[in-house]
Amino acid sequence: MFGYFVSIKNIKIMSKKIVIIGNSAAAIGAAEGIRERSRESRITMISDEDFVSYERPKILGILDGRLKERQLVWRNQDFYKNNGIELLLETKVEGVSTHRKRLTLKDRDSLEFDELVVASGRREALPSIKGIQKEGVVAVNSLADAKKIQENLPIAHTVLVIGQGAVALELARIIAAKKIEVKFFGQFDEPPEGVEVIRDNPVIEILGEADVRAVRLANHKVVGATLVIFSGSPRPYADFFKDTDVRMEGGLVVDGTMRTNIPFIWAAGDVCAPGQEGASYGWEAAYASGRKCGECLCRI
Ligand SMILES: Cc1cc2nc3c(=O)[nH]c(=O)nc-3n(C[C@H](O)[C@H](O)[C@H](O)COP(=O)(O)OP(=O)(O)OC[C@H]3O[C@@H](n4cnc5c(N)ncnc54)[C@H](O)[C@@H]3O)c2cc1C
Numbered sequence: 450m451f452g453y454f455v456s457i458k459n460i461k462i463m464s465k466k467i468v469i470i471g472n473s474a475a476a477i478g479a480a481e482g483i484r485e486r487s488r489e490s491r492i493t494m495i496s497d498e499d500f501v502s503y504e505r506p507k508i509l510g511i512l513d514g515r516l517k518e519r520q521l522v523w524r525n526q527d528f529y530k531n532n533g534i535e536l537l538l539e540t541k542v543e544g545v546s547t548h549r550k551r552l553t554l555k556d557r558d559s560l561e562f563d564e565l566v567v568a569s570g571r572r573e574a575l576p577s578i579k580g581i582q583k584e585g586v587v588a589v590n591s592l593a594d595a596k597k598i599q600e601n602l603p604i605a606h607t608v609l610v611i612g613q614g615a616v617a618l619e620l621a622r623i624i625a626a627k628k629i630e631v632k633f634f635g636q637f638d639e640p641p642e643g644v645e646v647i648r649d650n651p652v653i654e655i656l657g658e659a660d661v662r663a664v665r666l667a668n669h670k671v672v673g674a675t676l677v678i679f680s681g682s683p684r685p686y687a688d689f690f691k692d693t694d695v696r697m698e699g700g701l702v703v704d705g706t707m708r709t710n711i712p713f714i715w716a717a718g719d720v721c722a723p724g725q726e727g728a729s730y731g732w733e734a735a736y737a738s739g740r741k742c743g744e745c746l747c748r749i
Contacts, residue, residue, distance in 0.1 A: 465490045467746070468552065468560060470542050470689075471568030472496035473505060474732050475718025475739035477524055479566045482743020484532050490747075492534045493560070495552075497541040500592055501525055506732050508595040509616070512602070513623045521592065542569075542689045547711050552689075564713050564746055567701060568739055571683035571719040571730075580655030589616060589680040598678065605629050607674045609664060611652060612681030620678060632672065635681070652677070685720045698722050707742035717742040 467483060469476045472494050480492055503521040510516030529536045537557075544553035545565070552560045573588035575581050587597050602608075602624065610621045611634040618637060625631045625643035637646045647666075654665040655677060663673045685700035696702040696710040700722030707715050718735035 465563040466561065467492050467564045467566065468562035469494045469566040469568060470552075471566075471570065471718070472498070472502050472536065472538070473568065473570060473718070474735035475568035475570070475720075475742070476566070477502055477528075478736040478739020478741075479568055479715075479717055479743040479746075480532065480534055480739075482740040483747055484743075486744060486747035488533075492532070493537065493562075494529070494534055495537045495540050495542060495554075495560075497539065498591055498593065499539045501536070501538075502528070503592055504732075505591070508589075508592050509619055509623060511592075511595055512599055512620075513626065518592070518596075544691075545689050545693055545695075545714075547693050547695065547714070550713065562713075564715065566739075566742060566746065567687060567709075567714065567716040567720055568718045568735075568742075569686050569689075569720045570735070572686040573679055573681075573683050575679055578653055578655065580657070580661075583655050583657055583661045584659050585657070585661035585675060586655060586677045587679070589620065589678060590683070598676065601676045602627060602629065605675045607632065607672070608676045608678065609634065609652070609672070609674045610678045610680065611635065612679055614681035617678075617680040620680060632674070683719075685722070687720050706745035706748075707738060708745070715742050715746055 467490050469479055476494055483490060501522060502524040504523045507516060507521055511518060540557060541555040542552050543555050550562055554560060572590050575588050587594050607630045608624050609632050610617055613635045621631045621633045621644050622641055625641055631644045633644050633646045640646050650666045650668050652664045653667050655661055656663040656665060661674060661677055663671050665671055687701055695714060701709055701716040701720050702722050703709055703716050707717050709716055717739040719730050
C-alpha cells in the first residue's frame with residue numbers, strides 16, 4: 450500500500466514542469482534540492498542576466514584585480530546539461546498569471562508552469578531623483594554592474610559612493626586605492642586616504658547631458674563627478690507579481706515549507722520577507738532555503 454502511494458507521488462512530480470525564476474544561490478539550491486528527489490521533472494531556470502551562475506559576493510574582486518571574470522563561475526554549463534535543466538539567460542520575467550499558471554516574458558513567448566519557484570533576490574533601488582537615468586549612475590547588484598564600474602574607472606576623475614553597509618565601504622576603499630578621488634555619502638568611520646565623507650547633505654539631482662557630469666546637493670552646492678554609485682538599500686525584487694494575489698510584506702511571505710499563499714508558488718532566498726521561517730539574507734542562507742524549497746516541493 451505504502452509503495453503504491455509513493456509511486457503515485459513520483460508520477461505526479463515526474464510529469465511536472467517546474468519553472469524557477471533566478472539562477473543564483475537560492476535558485477541553484479532549489480534545482481539541486483529537486484534533482485536529488487526527482488530526475489524526471491522538467492526544470493527551466495530563468496535569469497535576466499547574461500552569465501551562467503556566479504558567486505555574487507565576489508564581484509568586487511574584478512575591480513581590484515583579485516579575480517578574473519571566469520573565476521566567479523559557480524555552476525558552469527555542464528551543471529545544467531548534466532541535470533537536464535533548460536536555462537534561459539537574458540530573459541526577463543515581466544508578469545505572472547496565477548490563474549493561467551503562465552509567465553509573461555520580455556520579447557519572448559509566454560511560459561507555462563505547474564510549479565513556480567521564485568528566487569529573484571533583492572535589488573538596489575535607485576532613488577527617484579532628477580537625472581537618475583543618466584549614463585554613469587550605477588546600482589551595485591550584479592556582475593554587469595561591476596563591469597560597468599570597471600570600464601568607467603580609467604576615465605573617472607571623481608566617484609561618488611552613496612549608501613551604507615560593507616559593500617559601499619569596500620567599493621570606496623577599492624576605488625580610492627586606485628588614486629581616484631572618492632566622495633562618500635553616508636557613515637564611514639575611519640575612511641582611508643582619498644575618501645571624503647559627506648554627511649547630512651544628500652544628492653538631490655544628477656547633472657549632465659547623457660552622461661553624469663556633476664550632482665547637486667541639498668544645500669544647492671554642485672559637486673563634479675563622472676560616476677555615481679548606489680549601494681546598501683536593496684529591496685525584495687518581485688515586481689512581476691504586481692496586481693496578483695501573491696502575499697508580499699516587505700518580501701514574499703512563505704510558510705515553513707517555503708510555499709507562498711498560492712499553493713503552486715514557492716519562494717526562497719533574499720526575495721522572501723524577513724523573519725520568515727527558513728528565510729534569512731545572505732548567500733549561504735539563500736542556498737539553504739533554496740534546497741529546502743526544492744525538497745519540500747517534491748514532497749507534495
Ligand atoms: C556586491 C555584493 C556583495 C555581497 N557580499 C556578500 C557576502 O559577503 N556574504 C553574503 O552572505 N552575501 C553577500 N551578498 C548578498 C548575496 O549575494 C545575496 O544574499 C544572494 O546572492 C541572494 O541570493 P538569491 O539567490 O536569493 O538572489 P540573487 O543572488 O539576487 O539572484 C537573483 C536571481 O534572479 C534573477 N532575476 C531577478 N528578477 C528577475 C526577472 N524579473 N526576470 C528574470 N530573472 C530575474 C537574477 O537574474 C538572478 O539570477 C553580496 C551582494 C552583493 C551585490
